[in-house]
Amino acid sequence: MIPSLTYDAASDKAREECGVFAVRDVDDASVLVALGLHALQHRGQEACGITSYDGLGFHSERRLGLVGDNFTDPDTLAGLKGRMAIGHNRYSTSGSGALRNVQPLYADVRGGGVAVAHNGNLTNARALREELVASGAIFQSTSDTEVIIQLAARSRKTNSAERLLQALRQIEGAFALVALTNDKLIGARDPLGIRPLVMGQLDDGVIFASETCALDMIGARFIREVEPGEAVIVSDNGIESRRYAPAEPARTCAFEYIYFARPDSVISGRSVYEARKRMGIRLAQECPADIDVVVPVPDSGMTSALGYATEIGKPFDLGIIRSHFVGRTFIQPTQAKRDLSVRRKHSANAAALKGKRVLLVDDSIVRGTTSKKIVRMVREAGAKEVHFRSACPAITHPDFYGIDMPMREELMAASHDSERMREMLDCDSLGFLSVDGLYWAVCQEARNDAAPQLADHYFTGEYPTRLIDRDRAIAAKEQQLSFLVDA
Amino acid sequence: MIPSLTYDAASDKAREECGVFAVRDVDDASVLVALGLHALQHRGQEACGITSYDGLGFHSERRLGLVGDNFTDPDTLAGLKGRMAIGHNRYSTSGSGALRNVQPLYADVRGGGVAVAHNGNLTNARALREELVASGAIFQSTSDTEVIIQLAARSRKTNSAERLLQALRQIEGAFALVALTNDKLIGARDPLGIRPLVMGQLDDGVIFASETCALDMIGARFIREVEPGEAVIVSDNGIESRRYAPAEPARTCAFEYIYFARPDSVISGRSVYEARKRMGIRLAQECPADIDVVVPVPDSGMTSALGYATEIGKPFDLGIIRSHFVGRTFIQPTQAKRDLSVRRKHSANAAALKGKRVLLVDDSIVRGTTSKKIVRMVREAGAKEVHFRSACPAITHPDFYGIDMPMREELMAASHDSERMREMLDCDSLGFLSVDGLYWAVCQEARNDAAPQLADHYFTGEYPTRLIDRDRAIAAKEQQLSFLVDA
Amino acid sequence: MIPSLTYDAASDKAREECGVFAVRDVDDASVLVALGLHALQHRGQEACGITSYDGLGFHSERRLGLVGDNFTDPDTLAGLKGRMAIGHNRYSTSGSGALRNVQPLYADVRGGGVAVAHNGNLTNARALREELVASGAIFQSTSDTEVIIQLAARSRKTNSAERLLQALRQIEGAFALVALTNDKLIGARDPLGIRPLVMGQLDDGVIFASETCALDMIGARFIREVEPGEAVIVSDNGIESRRYAPAEPARTCAFEYIYFARPDSVISGRSVYEARKRMGIRLAQECPADIDVVVPVPDSGMTSALGYATEIGKPFDLGIIRSHFVGRTFIQPTQAKRDLSVRRKHSANAAALKGKRVLLVDDSIVRGTTSKKIVRMVREAGAKEVHFRSACPAITHPDFYGIDMPMREELMAASHDSERMREMLDCDSLGFLSVDGLYWAVCQEARNDAAPQLADHYFTGEYPTRLIDRDRAIAAKEQQLSFLVDA
């Protein structure tokens, strides 16, 4: 729907919303889900949940915080009994009623229970929700996932998998979804394959996961990606592939390659690590500079900076140190004029910077606020020159598919030209990877403008689906609804 | 539905399920609700909640524990903004997903939000719930209250009060209900007036409360009882009385007089304290004994024992001391053969018992387990004789209207005659008030067998309503449903 | 030392500071201590602790809150291993570093560990503490108990019991103390026997407890009181009685009879219940009135009101209802002029009051603030006249022995004559028991002015010991010390 409020303003990074993981036909299913979610922790760190089914009933635990802090206790895991389970990591549970929105969500429906976890965002969730409420549905959360569940509950089909398929046909947007019923495990991906979802195997068990790195974590074998518009249904009768939408080539979100996915994951057959390195190589070709040292903005700029340094044949050095103990925002000492907040996360390593012409590489620039502070910090540490490079193209359009990003007005590149941006960051030169360069790095071929191989609306404004809720919101000033503030 | 598992076996007391309180058109509505709920704390001590509406949105806090521990913090109360609010005390939130069942429950429905709190039990809740689920409703709790809300959500009426009235017409059982919408406060009572609900006034504000003692707490004036089958709707247009069921004389639950209500409350114009004292007086007339001292089983037997002692002209003495610090069940020391559990709550005061012929008065005997331990404890403290009197008639039938009580098989009087019970309690004589005596004490007139003035099924087996869920459960061995165990 | 800040201003009751319980040579010692402390819960409700010794090491749990909420968990109790244990209930842990002051306190000293719990107050604690700090001692708490432990640690004796005896010889004040070493259990009482301490037996085990009701709780047999100035040392060699101070007849605190002790306890051979009833009888003789009904201020005035009513031959009725769910202080609704705070705890039962001449009996009047509110509440409920009686003499002097009471200026009877007090309470007549009446009720003989049988300084100003810290504080305006505010 509308871009959410949880964009990580402090670090000026767009944020992925979620990760999903699911298994069927393994012992200790919930232990494997916990391990898989741990491998996907980078996709969402504020809440996590696991729901299992043991042949008699469903068991669910939903918690705020990290998987490693919530799902390592043997008692907790022992309570999540059964040989099938699904799990979810998520960002952004701030605000009221937090736990109500933590997934998996569950409902008793006619014919049994159903639990659903999903990664992504529907572009017609609000419209569907209003219809459902008008016909008497009661929502217990504000999440898109519940729209899917309510649609499934309303379906006249008698089979739980069919009910879910009927629901999938009514929604639009980007999603990777896993669902658990009394007898089936289901994995489904949006019609365009914007969000990633892979399938793996461990002994006789079947696994669904947002990324391949989660298969590696549990020692499972990668089988294939779930295809766009496909729902894979795993039951005692085996694995059934169902299409609920026409077959289309996947149009994976470009930001999965740029920032979200873990570098050791493989998406659509392409190594994320390789893609990032190629972004750096191409960036060096497109935006070279006469400098002494290439310094990554850690951790996100590491791989592309390595590619850049190799390509221009200059030293790669760790001129910025990142703290992994960030925690909540520190208050500022009143006596200090200087802004210390950036130093909580990054600090300059003068030994690698002093007296040098430094080229900083980051994966992207969103609002530019953090980039600006880093440039200043590097200068204060004694750098002679500071050049800045973004390993992805200039971001000019917001996302509506589950990526936390500021509104268009706040995107630096949406309203400023290149020279103005350089002045804002106060760097000696500034460069962005081109859209063609991005396609070269990721797809190893040129963009097909008729049917782009990536969801690249951030840079092009070409949204891959309709934006129903957005358009309705623009058309009519939205009516104020009653809302519940729950603790 | 089926008698719940939360019956207080440790003290062998039937337990009331809930208390409700609501205000409209007062400043700091939530503060008054907190005070009112505190006065009704005896009706439910395991959880409490308050929902307010401030003209813009609903605010809700639901907590485990006592009102005085949860709703005295100024920050909490300040967050519950607005000039209308409803609140609820409840027992028995043990088990999984506890907080989901704490009231008030809330739902966004077409046309705005609605919050409901109710005291009592529906006798067709399970049947209605199954119908609703079959047509696509998703329940977030296991409480009867949500059945009412789901029915209201399904209504085609456009006005929230009308939707609620339509829901009330579909339910059966005993209930006192308060509801809050965007503009209205509603108080409604079951068609037979089994559960109590009164209306009061404070300056320009209107109050609904389970008992008059809650009006006294906030200094409000008693106006009248909400009538059986009546819904009182308070809006900016004033107070409107609506009948959703035919007018019938109230048939208040006899146990409100015997045990549940606070002695300083007045129900149907009758002082609870006076009624209890008259039970003692009549008991003395019906079951006298040649004894030295009348000793109440505290606190429940205090008032009737006073009446008894006065009537037979014997000393009233505090021969049993009650601890008010009971807490959770203590484990037993392994070395001890003797059962110490009764002493956690009651202890014998030898100074008042030694060498005496003691007559104990309690309000009721349910399973007899605690009564038996008390008799033994009094004997061990040196009493020469121990006589036992119950200030209500023998309980032979379970309740289905929200009172926690054991199944029929466990009710001592359901399967034993008077002499056998005396042997079980090991007392020198045993006596129960008669049903006629109860009517004399409470109603000051004889029982009208055609239309009894009290819900007295505990003693007579004459249930005032149909027992739809009970009958269905007996007819068919109930099908095992999927269930969710949530933390 | 100086009267503490924890006096219960809300209820206007003086408060006992502590209860102690100890056992040796029983299985599951900590379970028995938990039960014993539960029976002594009325002596302190804000914190509790148990320390056990299992032949290898000491185990300790100290918690905020009630025994029944903290020491009923089997895991907690299983961790408190061993056949000897001591325990403590306490009030007033408010403020900083709360848990540091919860007893039992423990120290490693030369020759082994020692744990101590004590009830009472030293009158030279501050003086001793200053000496100890000057010679290098580091205190971990602000409690008097630690003074005793530090003195024992400094002793040159090699035997832990001897070290403790040496410490006892240096302290002054009122105390009942239990201590646990690697091989001994010790119970000791102050030289004048101001605080109570009894000894009991259960099978082969020895028990020390503040009151006999705690022996009853665990089914133990009362043996005798620990004598003033005596330390009883229980070891594998049996029970040894040691005098660390000259033998004197006990001079028990009068307030134990009036208010603190549980009515089913026996102190110095006198039933507390009987004593209270005699206070009421004598009060009726000394201060009769022409009234219709005698109403106790519950719970403290119950027994004396019964005595009063019996003596004057008038009905005893429960005209005031007490809530046992008080919790924290409620905030007041801003719109209300009237003070609702008293109603949280007490409410008027109009059925017993309306149109009557009412005589209220309470155990004592401290500041008079609550008494005044109760008189008004009873009038508002329709009483025609309201008379007030205190079942103890007028309190004119503060305590320095561990009783929470306001400073002298705040004691109503310290600065007002009887008529002025009647006006302040706004009652129709006011009466106090005489000091002679108190001795008649408790001791059944007249006060021996040369050697009073009770610590009755509250009424007479005759303090039974020196008040060293008080006198030093008066002599010199106290120097401000560094202090630590810890969380």
Next chain:
Amino acid sequence: MIPSLTYDAASDKAREECGVFAVRDVDDASVLVALGLHALQHRGQEACGITSYDGLGFHSERRLGLVGDNFTDPDTLAGLKGRMAIGHNRYSTSGSGALRNVQPLYADVRGGGVAVAHNGNLTNARALREELVASGAIFQSTSDTEVIIQLAARSRKTNSAERLLQALRQIEGAFALVALTNDKLIGARDPLGIRPLVMGQLDDGVIFASETCALDMIGARFIREVEPGEAVIVSDNGIESRRYAPAEPARTCAFEYIYFARPDSVISGRSVYEARKRMGIRLAQECPADIDVVVPVPDSGMTSALGYATEIGKPFDLGIIRSHFVGRTFIQPTQAKRDLSVRRKHSANAAALKGKRVLLVDDSIVRGTTSKKIVRMVREAGAKEVHFRSACPAITHPDFYGIDMPMREELMAASHDSERMREMLDCDSLGFLSVDGLYWAVCQEARNDAAPQLADHYFTGEYPTRLIDRDRAIAAKEQQLSFLVDA
């Protein structure tokens, strides 16, 4: 004393015990201490504490967990009032009574309060503790820091700084200590300068910190290191340097350069980052290999791997990904034979490894357990060859100065020759930096065997101080003491 039990067996890394930070004469002293401790978070992550003094009293907060989770709340910091404060980070608070051992520790001593925080370990703490207990001291913690405080409390000096100096003269070992009295801030370093401590300036304020990176964090200027055997006393009279031990050149712990310190810190004028890079360069010279790619074991091997890759002119690639969300230990799924634990923290990036001859660089090898798992993981990801290099010399001796490390028997290099170690790790070649190489990298000069410039006992067995407690423990089987297990 004896090597502790908190060595991080899961990651097979030796662990630093603590970091300290202190300020005087700045506004919001506690805010600056919080920021400084955050910069030192890598030195201890299990607990943290701050104590301030505001001219009237001391204020202290001690918490389990990270600085950023505990000391960012404005209310908490506002409570730590004053213009002087000290703080501490620490590892290893596991076990009972955890919070009692969290620093700063505080004591009221004659003449005022004193708070102390220290990093390091005394080698005669146990001996001193036994003497103190024998003379009547009562310890509230098991930490070495309290030994220092108890010694200061016993001193006959009247001035708090003098008392502390007298205590410092009695202790042996390695320590950097900060202390706060009513008027002074003190920073002191052990006689050999094994632990680092620097002094900085911010406006008129003085700062002490374990590392320079903490000065950078708050924008303070580095002044100088506190010298070995020096105590710097900051009071209203200015900064006074006191020697409590003879001047010696610093002999800084080699592991500060190798692993503990943050790369952007400077110790004894040497950049930690430069030193690590030089370790990699020298390692490449001493132990070259014919390989395709140099891969760091992140994060600890990053800098030395960069040096290595540069020196041999081979690509540097991120072949191992480290998760920063580790949390508690995961339980293993029972069905899995394979050990998944290493993957929680590290995962192989096949894109950088497949088909390649890989050379792994880590900072050190302790037990070798993790190194072995990493080698296997890299092989499983498709590496053709796997070579392993340690950027520090072989560790053959345990530490007794506050570094968590396993006992000698568990150190891989203590009992195996090089070829055997290669077999154990199952790598194609294995190499360690030489001791000479270490000196070249850190000191840029050869080891002075008469007076080594580093504390290098890990590699040489030459301990810089006496090991009194260790020797006593060996001489006599230690007597079992009573101990307290507190919750």
